[in-house]
Amino acid sequence: MGIYPPAISAYRGEGAVIEFSVFEGSGGMPSWKFEIFRVNQDNSMVPLQTIEGQGAKYNQTYFNGRDKFFGDYYPSGRYIFSITATDLNGKETAEKRFLLLKPSPEEEKKAAVSAKTSSGKELKQPPVSSKNTSKQPLKQTSSKTASPKKSKAAVKKTSDSQDDIQSEDTPSGQVVYKIYFSQGKYEITPNSKKKLETIASTMDNYPDSKIEITGYAYKKEANAAAAAKKRADTVRKELINKYGIDPKNIKQKTSVSPTLKTIAEVKLIQE
Structure with missing residues (x-):
């Protein structure tokens, strides 16, 4: 399973190609389930879409960050794409990948205002809150997914696109x-x-x-x-x-x- 690129701005017309493959092994013809989840701030997951099928399958689809492709924009944040295959013996194999939806222009403005407000407060109070440290991994993850090395490798793979x-x-x-x-x-x-x-x-x-x-x-x-x-x-x-x-x-x-x-x-x- 793969996603390229791993971070997109839907409001700027960007999208990601989602690929997954299911193969028939020694356990016979598999059944499979493809799912998309939105990850909330408390790490709970909201299911957005489920597609199920049977047998070997290769799927390459385009995700544009909108409900049913033409609907409302999904909120910014992390999304999980998961593929689970189960053979006739009940053996289950699963893979998942993360995708980051970047903030909308309105969200960016709110974040900028919030940052200015919080910076003023930090002059009076040291930033020792556990809430602040819990947010750091999210920022580090988003920066890694947009690293230049990955971008260069992926461009070679999808040059025609x-x-x-x-x-x-x-x-x-x-x-x-x-x-x-x-x-x-x-x-x-x-x-x-x-x-x-x-x-x-x-x-x-x-x-x-x-x-x-x-x-x-x-x-x-x-x-x-x-x-x-x-x-x-x-x-x-x-x-x-x-x-x-x-x-x-x-x-x-x-x-x-x-x-x-x-x-x-x-x-x-x-x-």
């Missing part, structure tokens, strides 16, 4: 996936096929969402409108034939661009 962006007309926390094609062909590149796998997995976790595909073509291409439609059609067929996405859940459109743009863009939407 750096092109995925949040466009100006896209709600905060929602990603537009750029799908590239082999030069001079309508074949989706291997890295872009991985993006479609992420989209399909995310769709499984948020069944009320739909997929919107926009096929692009450069205006100086021969038969530009047809080329844009061909790119959108290629992505649509891949999602339907390989990942079993219901055609009713896919919207498709095209655009001829005045700049060199020979890609397709895919995003989740809610109607």
Whole structure:
């Protein structure tokens, strides 16, 4: 199980890719449960989402820090992502990872005001409260998860995903996936096929969402409108034939661009 990056700011449109794998071992076909929890200040946990299944499973989904992908923002703080697999003999294997949701701009302002107030009080009273020391591990954890070393290693692993962006007309926390094609062909590149796998997995976790595909073509291409439609059609067929996405859940459109743009863009939407 893995999470990248381990700290995000949902209010700034950031998100994290969540991956987990379940394998069938000597104990037979496993059943599995994927869960998301919010960790309260007293370390109690609030369940947010549960997905269950059977058999071998590879899942790569996108978490944007919002309820059911399009809903309200989750509060800042620590979140636990857990995967538990149980084989036919009752043997249980579990893994969990932490993710930090950074404070919203409003929370940052409140924290700044609170820090100024507390600093004034500390001039009169030494900071020996046990409450203060209990908060220190949380600060240390968040700084470690954002360390430059981890970021560099992860960038190499997900270099192609750096092109995925949040466009100006896209709600905060929602990603537009750029799908590239082999030069001079309508074949989706291997890295872009991985993006479609992420989209399909995310769709499984948020069944009320739909997929919107926009096929692009450069205006100086021969038969530009047809080329844009061909790119959108290629992505649509891949999602339907390989990942079993219901055609009713896919919207498709095209655009001829005045700049060199020979890609397709895919995003989740809610109607």
